[in-house]
Amino acid sequence: xxxxxxxxxxxxxxxxxxxxxxxxxxSVEVLKGVDMAVQEGQVVAMIGRSGSGKSxxxxxxxxxxxxxxxxxxxxxxxxxxxxxxxxxxRLKVGMVFQQFxxxxxxTAGENVMLALKVVKKQDKxxxxxxxxxxxxxxxxxxxFDAYPSQLSGGQQQRVAIARSLAMxxxxxxxxxxxSALDPELVNEVLSVVRQLAEEGMTLLLVTHEMRxxxxxxxxxxxxxxxxxxxxxxxxxxxxxxxxxxxxQFVGMVEAR
Amino acid sequence: xxxxFDFSSLADYTPVLVQGVATTVGLTLxxxxxxxxxxIAGAAARSSGNAPLRFAVGSYVExxxxxxxxxxxxxxxxxxxxxxxxxxxxxxxxxxxxINLGAYATEIIRAGIDATPKGQIEAGASLGMTGPQIFxxxxxxxxxxxxxxxxxxxxxIVMLGSSVCSxxxxxxxxxxxxxxxxxxxxxxxxxxxxxxxxxxxxxxxxWVLARLGDRxxxxxxxx
Numbered sequence: 001x002x003x004x005x006x007x008x009x010x011x012x013x014x015x016x017x018x019x020x021x022x023x024x025x026x027s028v029e030v031l032k033g034v035d036m037a038v039q040e041g042q043v044v045a046m047i048g049r050s051g052s053g054k055s056x057x058x059x060x061x062x063x064x065x066x067x068x069x070x071x072x073x074x075x076x077x078x079x080x081x082x083x084x085x086x087x088x089x090r091l092k093v094g095m096v097f098q099q100f101x102x103x104x105x106x107t108a109g110e111n112v113m114l115a116l117k118v119v120k121k122q123d124k125x126x127x128x129x130x131x132x133x134x135x136x137x138x139x140x141x142x143x144f145d146a147y148p149s150q151l152s153g154g155q156q157q158r159v160a161i162a163r164s165l166a167m168x169x170x171x172x173x174x175x176x177x178x179s180a181l182d183p184e185l186v187n188e189v190l191s192v193v194r195q196l197a198e199e200g201m202t203l204l205l206v207t208h209e210m211r212x213x214x215x216x217x218x219x220x221x222x223x224x225x226x227x228x229x230x231x232x233x234x235x236x237x238x239x240x241x242x243x244x245x246x247x248q249f250v251g252m253v254e255a256r
Numbered sequence: 257x258x259x260x261f262d263f264s265s266l267a268d269y270t271p272v273l274v275q276g277v278a279t280t281v282g283l284t285l286x287x288x289x290x291x292x293x294x295x296i297a298g299a300a301a302r303s304s305g306n307a308p309l310r311f312a313v314g315s316y317v318e319x320x321x322x323x324x325x326x327x328x329x330x331x332x333x334x335x336x337x338x339x340x341x342x343x344x345x346x347x348x349x350x351x352x353x354x355i356n357l358g359a360y361a362t363e364i365i366r367a368g369i370d371a372t373p374k375g376q377i378e379a380g381a382s383l384g385m386t387g388p389q390i391f392x393x394x395x396x397x398x399x400x401x402x403x404x405x406x407x408x409x410x411x412x413i414v415m416l417g418s419s420v421c422s423x424x425x426x427x428x429x430x431x432x433x434x435x436x437x438x439x440x441x442x443x444x445x446x447x448x449x450x451x452x453x454x455x456x457x458x459x460x461x462x463w464v465l466a467r468l469g470d471r472x473x474x475x476x477x478x479x
Contacts, residue, residue, distance in 0.1 A: 062382050090384040101379035105397045114393055115383035
């Protein structure tokens with residue numbers, strides 16, 4: 001079954017389209033020709049064991065990993081292995097990281113405003129308004145002047161989400177964004193992601209939160225050994241895995 | 257030992273001493289600002305992807321760090337005129353100090369840049385920022401905050417090292433002291449006072465730089 005024609009008319013052009021993506025680190029091939037398409041408004045989670053290539057695939061979509069072969073297309077911006085100018089692509093693709101990666105010398109508000117100022121060249125008032133709106137959206141409007149060191153992990157990650165959202169990306173990539181959080185802080189971040197999904201944001205997640213993936217995602221992509229070996233609606237993948245690899249993975253995560 | 261201390265004999269030379277202190281402060285101010293500027297540029301170059309540039313800056317740093325300041329000064333003041341570059345004493349002294357501090361500052365600042373978590377650079381890149389923008393807005397501030405105490409010490413070393421410039425007749429504090437003791441034959445009193453003045457200048461400079469660091473790199477020092 002193909003990911004591209006679920007719940008959306010087949011004629012719609014995918015927002016994100018990956019064709020034959022290959023990537024090696026030294027002699028180890030971590031992506032062995034991956035094809036994938038994500039429609040606008042879809043929420044897709046990539047699952048699989050560590051080392052299966054899911055994070056590398058996600059990071060290649062905004063050019064943080066240079067691909068060796070294949071084509072990445074996001075909303076008409078095409079990137080091939082030459083990767084000459086990634087900036088146009090990166091304006092359409094936001095990214096949230098496992099380690100938050102806030103700028104420690106800037107307040108929450110300044111973190112959000114920086115790229116609006118220097119990349120989008122917006123004036124001061126517009127930057128401030130956009131930053132306040134983005135922080136309010138993640139429930140942190142009152143933390144505008146707090147430094148990252150004064151915030152909890154969950155709050156820092158929500159600021160990081162606000163920082164990406166303020167740039168108005170077409171698609172948001174989330175790379176294990178709850179993996180570095182204490183268990184009691186995971187939900188405040190996931191509820192923000194859930195809210196974004198409900199509002200129709202196109203989301204691509206690498207996650208180990210299987211219950212969340214099952215509840216929120218339109219589609220799951222199971223990666224194994226650098227390939228996508230199963231994809232489809234969460235219920236289908238979890239309840240009727242077609243491959244022994246997925247069956248084993250599902251058994252593993254459900255045993256936890 | 258029946259030596260009678262006589263500091264009153266220094267009073268006549270107050271203008272010379274004041275001039276000496278002023279020159280030392282002036283040399284340090286200009287040398288410090290330009291030297292740190294070169295250090296930032298040098299550190300950026302050494303962290304860049306341009307291999308020939310990295311090599312050129314690396315050679316400069318090693319050349320300066322492995323030769324004595326006095327020889328560098330003599331080379332500029334006595335050596336360069338053979339190539340047709342004739343600088344007045346004061347300018348030769350500033351140039352030598354800037355080149356010297358620039359090399360040390362390059363290494364110190366580079367250490368701060370290397371300590372930048374890779375994820376912050378990736379975060380900047382994924383927001384669409386260019387390499388120079390990432391350097392200026394994300395890397396530089398926290399890097400300077402981290403290495404500011406080390407850089408402060410280096411600036412003070414350069415200020416104290418400016419005494420060497422007396423050797424090419426720049427009228428800084430050591431030159432003033434040498435001049436006075438050759439007139440009043442009171443070397444103990446003169447050098448005692450010069451030592452006290454250098455100490456006071458160093459303490460004051462350290463205080464000023466600490467305040468400056470707090471103001472400029474507020475968040476950076478906290479991480």
